[in-house]
Amino acid sequence: MAKKSRTKARDLKVGAAPLAEGEVGPRQPCPCGSGKRYKACHGAPGGAATAYVGRPFEGLPSECDIVALRELVPAATAPLTLKDGDRTVVLCSLLPMAAPAMVRDSGEVWLGLQVQHSFGDPSRDLGAVLTAALEQAERGESGIVGLTTDPGPGPRLQDLVTGDSLDLTVHEGFEYWVADVEDQAGMEAALEQANASVHPTAKLTSVPAAYWTNVGTKEHLRWVMPEPEDQLLDALSRLHAAGKDVLVPDSRLVGMFRAHGLLAPVWDLPVGTGPEALEEPAAAFAADLAEALADTSDLTTEQRSARSGLANRQVTIR
Known part of the structure; x- marks a missing residue:
């Protein structure tokens, strides 16, 4: 048996329940950012004084x-x-x-x-x-x-x-x-260096927690959403299959980040789009998303295919 197969066999023990979406496996990197495997960090008995919290900011304003x-x-x-x-x-x-x-x-x-x-x-x-x-x-x-x-x-x-x-x-x-420092002598170089790392960013006003950014070669919209992952993926899949996830011409939903228990879908945008052009389409998308979230029917074959593609394009940050 190949090494890869042996590893898989060890991890998928008989009778073990499959991991839920977003759940951390024992051999995966610990989401706390320590660089250790989960089983050797926050997944170890007594391995960390504070238990790992998957959605740490839940209940905070915004x-x-x-x-x-x-x-x-x-x-x-x-x-x-x-x-x-x-x-x-x-x-x-x-x-x-x-x-x-x-x-x-x-x-x-x-x-x-x-x-x-x-x-x-x-x-x-x-x-x-x-x-x-x-x-x-x-x-x-x-x-x-x-x-x-x-x-x-x-x-x-x-x-x-x-x-x-x-x-x-x-x-x-x-x-x-x-801004509140009267004598700024000697701070110019440090401030200039810090500002050099900043990509232009703007918060949309028509919907919550959606941020446009220009990284030079591309523009993106990154939108942090509060809905549970499974429910949100189903809704996004319905919209993708219906062609309703295109915000502006030549834009594309390319994937999503997973951070602190929430998903943040990411759109690639044509250079020159800017944040203002996204306000009305984002509001319309939010209305379509709310309708899709309320749909509890089984996904069609096309929608399941779209869901699989979206699930494979997730990047976990934290």
């Missing part, structure tokens, strides 16, 4: 936008409302030096999303960092707040903030890093 800011959007900010206290807290896609949090000289707390702690529950990590930053601010101390060890049990971000939605601002670059 969950889909938070996932987009963490994984897809280079420069964006949104104020957070604390359940207790009135200190200004700003959620940022990325902070200088990829800091987990900063207490500014003004006493504001800035919380960074694009930090990979690999402790299993990003919301718990954010809660620990935010708690430490608030304590530091109360002491009147400014500067960076980090997280170097597994925080263990404690409040998650959902326990600390409130609200129904985020008032999100997408920035052209990272000038917001220094």
